[in-house]
Amino acid sequence: MQQPTRLQDEAARLLARLGVDAALYGEGERAVRTPLTGETIGRVRDASAEEARDLIRKAHEAFLQWRRVPAPRRGEFVRLLGEELRAVKDDLGRLVTIEVGKVPSEGLGEVQEMIDICDFAVGLSRQLYGLTMGSERADHRMQEQWHPAGVVGVISAFNFPVAVWSWNAALAFVSGDAVVWKPSEKTPLTALAVQALTRRVIERFEEAPEHLSVLLLGDRATGEALVDDGRVPVLSATGSTAMGRAVGQRVAARFGRAILELGGNNASIVTPSADLDLALRAIAFGAVGTAGQRCTTLRRLFVHESVYDTLLPRLKRVYSTVSIGNPLDGDVLVGPLFEEAGFRAMEAALEAARAAGGTVHEGARVTEGLPEAAFYVRPALVEMPRQAGPMLVETFAPILYVVTYRELDEAIALQNGVAAGLSSSIFTTDMREADRFLSALGSDCGIANVNMGSSGAEIGGAFGGEKETGGGRESGSDAWKAYMRRQTNAINYGYAMPLAQGVRFDIADEDEGSADA
Template sequence: MLCTVRAAAAPLLLPAVLPPRAAAMSTLLVSQPRYAWLRELGLSEENPGVYNGRWGGAGQVVTTYCPANNEPIASVRQASLEDYEETVKKAKEAWKVWADIPAPKRGDIVRQIGDALRQKITVLGSLVSLEMGKIFVEGVGEVQEYVDVCDYAVGLSRMIGGPILPSERPGHALIEQWNPVGLVGIITAFNFPVAVYGWNSAIAMVCGNACLWKGAPTTSLISVAVTKIIAKVLEDNKLPGAICSLVCGGADIGTTMARDERMDLLSFTGSTKVGKQVALMVQERFGRSLLELGGNNAIIVFEDADLNLVIPSALFAAVGTAGQRCTTARRLFLHESIHDEVVAKLAKAYAQVRIGDPWDSDTLYGPLHTKEAVKMFLDAVEQAKQQGGSVVCGGKVINRPGNYVEPTIVTGLPHNAPIVHTETFAPILYVLKFKEEEEVFAWNNEVKQGLSSSIFTKDLGRIFRWLGPKGSDCGIVNVNIPTSGAEIGGAFGGEKHTGGGRESGSDSWKLYMRRST
């Protein structure tokens, strides 16, 4: 094994005052002294998972677990279908109030939400590390993305609108009018349990929409904690809490949202498989959907590339968030003349990755989110071997508590091997050889998804061919930087089986509005 495991360290945040002795005996982490900081977010042993101006929930009680040790954190009472029905009605009523507020004033409310998140950024980032499993700096960074998109949305609130066009009829005006769609349903995934909701809700709100959020069941505490922060801002401004409603739940709630004609727009982030089902249900009622699905992302390294850029970039793109980003690099195409050199250097870099508890500030690599993800990782490694691949680094489960696996490099597979064309949400990087530019551009585009892509080269002509119509067919096209990571000022999303949706910046706001001429 080339990857080393770093000893676990103490949690980042420690309680100032010990809780009562009885609570400390609880098996739930929320009641243990070292995790008393969870109380700062308003969390307790059992938390209501429905918010529509008041907190409640009459559905199943679900416990969430820490991926670093598989210990229970706390539980959330999910929404029943009756809770969902009540919440939709209240959200629709709240929209009537919200839509009448001038857009710049709506922007000011979103600004206050961003400020409230700033005040809780460290403790909320710690919760992301604890419940999702990503390292602390990424947890804080994810909350910062929500803060940043709030700042962006404030400016946007004074700019949204359409043009006045020349009319061919004398004495007439031709106006393009943009209005909010109404109620935006937002279904988010476990891997970015804060940021994706922020991308959607901040933009949707300044456009004049109410929001109904269903987060991933395995990160329900994050959904509750974020909603508590937003609810306080709405309450302080004497606005209906149902403007930003929450319904924690599973597939039953998600299916109901997809089929509900009262959902004027449904934004779904998740797997391509489930996204296709959602798209069909929404389309069956001629509804609107915004899909952010999977990505089988590639980095292409040409013989003239600066390897001092390539090695850290490939490492970050493949290993960051333990390979659980939709923009994670899963394929690495190397020109045949530099293949062996890059593989050797990359394996050496993998061996230096510090593995440990995600809340340890020295950790660079944490656990997979669930035990099921570990099984999928092992299955994919075995399939890669059966299809002719060689494991250069990793490939095994790490012997420690939690859902830890070794970051893995596989070589020797053809570009069209079935496992190479399969998106596995795990830190497996398939390293592949190529000879010519034309063939490798085609190989980049031959997978079903079209989210992110990157090339490393110094050839300006090649760069512009890569950016042009015969280059990458992805929604995010990078040059000399990793596939992972994005800026909120640009539109985020992908093509083909990635869903075609766009969120965050640029003109993504138009998806949350309807246009009249």
Template sequence: MATKASRNNSVFPREDVQTIFSRINVPLERFKGTDLGKHSPIDGEKLCELGLTDEAGLNRAIDDAQQAFLRWRTVPAPERGKLVYTFAELVRRHKAALAAVVTLDCGKTETEALGEIQEVIDICDFAIGLSRQLYGLTIATERPEHRMAETWHPLGIFGQITAFNFPAAVWSWGAMIALVCGDSVIWKPSEKSPLTAIALSGLMDQAIAACDSAPAKLAQVVLGGAELGRQLASDTRIPLVSATGSTTMGRDVAARVGARLGRSTLELGGNNAAIVSDKADLDLAIRGVAFAAVGTAGQRCTSLRRLIVHESIADEFVARLKTVYAQLRVGRPDDPDVHVGPLIDERAHQQMASALQQASAEGGSVFGGERVLEDQYPDAFYVNPAIVSMPAQSDIVEQETFAPILYVMKYATIDEAIALQNGVSQGLSSAIFTTDMREAEYFLSASGSDCGIANVNIGTSGAEIGGAFGGEKATGGGRAAGSDTWKAFMRRATNTVNYSSSLPLAQGVEFDV
């Protein structure tokens, strides 16, 4: 593994959370309370105490968001883009401080935390350009002297429920697009990583205050657990709800939104697989597999969970991968020399330990997976990433465990490999490592990967904001970030204009009175 920059080159401000918030001029006290004690996954230390939003508070937020929407929808889209530009400049200015908050909040390493804040900046840049490209269509009409077109209009309040592992990026993928589309935003972050949301919403408040056309309460944060999310999903005043998290949570959200005929976009579980062909560049594959499997301590929805290796190279490849794993540095994520930080909490560690135990019972051979640094950090949960050689795709392999566990299986033919990859309920991200053009194109074809993301010669994680992000099957079918996902944030109207003096009807229908 490549050696990272030395500790002396760290860009992090090594300060407590209150000092960091003061430096970005965001008052942490606005969420002060005693409902939630926020502890850092780095060492278990309590960082602060926060107040949660009750039902009445959520109702007030929704009322305020509706009033803000009624004003914001009349602002020209390029002007709305200026708000996002102002916010992006604030994020650029405070990138290091925001990354430090991400690390304190969810335990990401310095480089990954900086990368996440860069994603916020990138989607802002995308949204600013999009604010001048919200195009409709002119449609051919069968009637003379008529014009048919489609127009796109702001939708309303965008309700967003996000997970702990990407406390900044996932919100920005939706919120920045929603804002340029003319919507207002209510964000319920995970109660496991609320500090990033408070920091970013504070900067957004500063941007709103600096833009004359932007109404107050245009983008709000509410803090709470599952019950607050259920209330948000059930409220008929919110036409669009986005949810990122477990499949179980997504089914609940979809049912509540669907019951009131609202819209939902879901990005849920991802039991992602990579195929390593006997025609692969193995050096490239090793690097791609290692980061995809251990990055963010395996706590990405796109983390690599299943490795499907051609039987002729499997033993060699796994041996090399174990050598790489043995070199991984597990430790405090605010140390730039560390590769793997902590799991988010004790429950995550318990789930990992249980999964490894079940894998062993199902015939798996486990390498790694031990808890480490327990003496130094008894209230934090650091683990060695695990490689588990499996005889088949058993029950535990078909489940997603949100931890650095990589199940390895062998295959003989490309059809067998694709069947293994597609043979789980989730369908988020996938990859193949091969130098064979036919294998690569087959993998990308309708007969290949059934996932929303299909990569060739790169890992399953690390998507760029320009493409639509999301997956199929139990992953929920939703899309976020780039491409044409903006259409989910707007309502479409088909318009027909008759500029003649007659009234011909479509399909040749005649009606004379």
């Protein structure tokens, strides 16, 4: 029998402390590998399509009970979930680092996002407001109500294995919905941990039905069972644009509602008046953080020609000195790419950039002192003569393309000239430039920042983008409305029956004579 490795042992200890039964990750047909070393740290069993349908049925039955619970009580359930997360933050954050490869502060930051969205949702549970509208008919009142939608399906990606679930689940729970979660098949261990702590809250909370939160482990077939099930009126999917295009069409075919969080080919603009010290720090984190594997990663940089020769040498120094390595073994800023496919995509993009006239700085694989089965790379900085070739598509790796510009409108057009529309930013101390960038004539992205990078969104604002990013919104602001159904009510408190728009419909009544309908 093969002896467990150090990371396999540590993952098992963390999972045990987080309350996960060893039988759930000790055997199964699917191997779970850590990008830190490439080794197997667990094995899980996929749910069959039949099992998936049965669990969705149970979640639907749970919804029928949960919708009866008053919203503030549902908020109390989410408050307890946040308390569980606070208690396990260190362990769950560490597990995120092991399973995904994030540096420890980012693993902890992901769990903090979960805690923050629970806090947001608790307050929201007393603010699920509808509107009251004036009626054109005498003695009438109009209003809207928001009711629970049903079962909410969540399909999440490997790069944020637990936070994306919480953005959806916390809002869904306070909205009165049950949740069925299909995590990435590549990151099931963190999902098992989150499900275990959610189960603990369900067991403590008297009004919570057993299957309020359901976990489906599996591959594409399992995801398709969730996507196609008519008992799931709302489906949130995070991943590639190709995946979202397929999911969106299938959900629409059954008249479901899709919340799509897809690709992001994000850009920043550096103007002549920019604070270059501030810009440098923001650009570095946005472009190389999480090894370029965030949907909000900075991938394109448009620098005014007057400051290009000042900023670029400083960026090159950062790229040549940034620390690369196993996040568990030292104080490093950039961990590994998640898998070999990401490395191959990076190699292909850099070759395409060279063919398009680009000059590539850094970008090589780092192997010294690191496991051969893991994929560590130096982030790449690419000077391009113009926006072309690989700049027009998202490569999920740490590549930053840099182009000069002369006029702000030119830079905005370049930024907007790609298919995705997630995040964007501008560095300027000119108020007119900042406001133009934020206006209808400026960024066409769902997120537009001033004097900060494209990455690092807070849960208080709605998160999502336009165009091929999918158009969905999650997390803060009024994103909760996507998890509920709107009902418009008209109430007649008078004794006549006037119709809207002045329509008349008179009927004869044998007992009362003529009634004006």
